[in-house]
Amino acid sequence: MASKLIRAALPWEDKEYRVGKAEQCMNWTREILVAACGPHFKTLETQNPWDAHLLGPNDKLLPEHVDSLAADEFGQKIASIAALQAGDLVFLKNTYGNWADGVLTHVGIALGDGKYIHRMTSNDGFVKIEEIPQSDFDSGIRLKESLCQPQ
Template identity: 80%
Template sequence: MAEKLVAEALPWENREYRVGTAEQCMNWTREILVAACGEHFATLETHNPWDKHLLGPDDELLPEHVDSLASDEFGQKITSIAALQPGDLVFLKNTYGDWAEGVLTHVGIAVGEGRYIHRMTSNDGLVKINTIPAEDFDSGIRLKDSLCQIQ
């Protein structure tokens, strides 16, 4: 699965994704997951994300939210940048918005050497490879290979 994810993600570097529409990091990540591993990734989501205890009573859990795939049911939680491998999803916290401290707000895909590819949370909408910011890093997930259906 990891190789498929990276292979689908890398051609996006420096390309635009939904220009003028902010907060598209999870939609881009899901598009990569669908292309690499099947349509079920379009709507796959947990109801017990790792940051659930930080969410307010009126906060909805939806597939387009970053934390929708942040759950032990989908794979192994990675707690350090150094332990990430290419193809792991990378979750950042507190990157924007009026969320409680620690809520997951950004996602991308690890590409190795402490870097990740992601749709920038900005209206210019570029997909970039950047160093994973240690100050915002929360965790990663190594998705279960069994989630990847043959394409």
């Protein structure tokens, strides 16, 4: 699965991805997951994300939200940047908005050596490879291989 995700993600480096739409980081990440592992990733989502205890009573869980894949049901939680492997999803917290402290707000795909590829809202919609910011890092997930269907 990891090599499929990396092969699908790398051609996006320095390319623009749908400027002007909300939740772009997860939309881009889902597009990579769909390309690498199948159409079920368009709507796959948990109702028990790791940050559920921080969400408000009226916060809806939706597939375009970063925390929609942050759950034990989808794989192993990774607690440190050093433990991430290429192909793991990387979750950042507190990157924007009026969310409670600790809410997951950004996602990308680990490349190894402390780097990840991601689509940022704040950089005019370009997909970039950058260092994973220590100050915003929350966790990662090593998705279950069984989630990746043969293409």
